[in-house]
Amino acid sequence: MPVDDKEALELKKFIVSNFDQNDISTCGLTFGISSKIKVIIEVKTKRKVKTEKEVYQCSACMTVYDSDYGDSIANIASGVLFENLPSDYKCSVCEASKEAYLLVNL
Numbered sequence: 702m703p704v705d706d707k708e709a710l711e712l713k714k715f716i717v718s719n720f721d722q723n724d725i726s727t728c729g730l731t732f733g734i735s736s737k738i739k740v741i742i743e744v745k746t747k748r749k750v751k752t753e754k755e756v757y758q759c760s761a762c763m764t765v766y767d768s769d770y771g772d773s774i775a776n777i778a779s780g781v782l783f784e785n786l787p788s789d790y791k792c793s794v795c796e797a798s799k800e801a802y803l804l805v806n807l
Contacts, residue, residue, distance in 0.1 A: 738801070757783045757802040762795040766802060 732762040766772060766786075771779040774793035777786065783802065790799040 753806045755804060756807055758805045758807075759792045759795065760795050760801050760803050761797040762791050762792060764794045765807065 739758065752765070758764070759766075766783055768782050769779060770782055770795050771777040773792065777790075786799060788799065791797065
């Protein structure tokens, strides 16, 4: 969707970038931004909340394994630490091996 002006385009890029950094799919998401809306969004984003957390991320497809959630597709219950996953664990999205995961801060 088109954007209203250069500032609105920068805001749209910022929002999509944050979705990507937090492993939120933007596939199929369509939105437009106007500079009039920007003022409202800036007020909501000025507070920076530190939410960094160590998780494991697949280096092939960027899927995140978070022990707080487990992996329902692979029948891994919440609370199972990455280190305790079976040695034959594979990414539920791209089927990369457990060795393809890297420890990252999100």
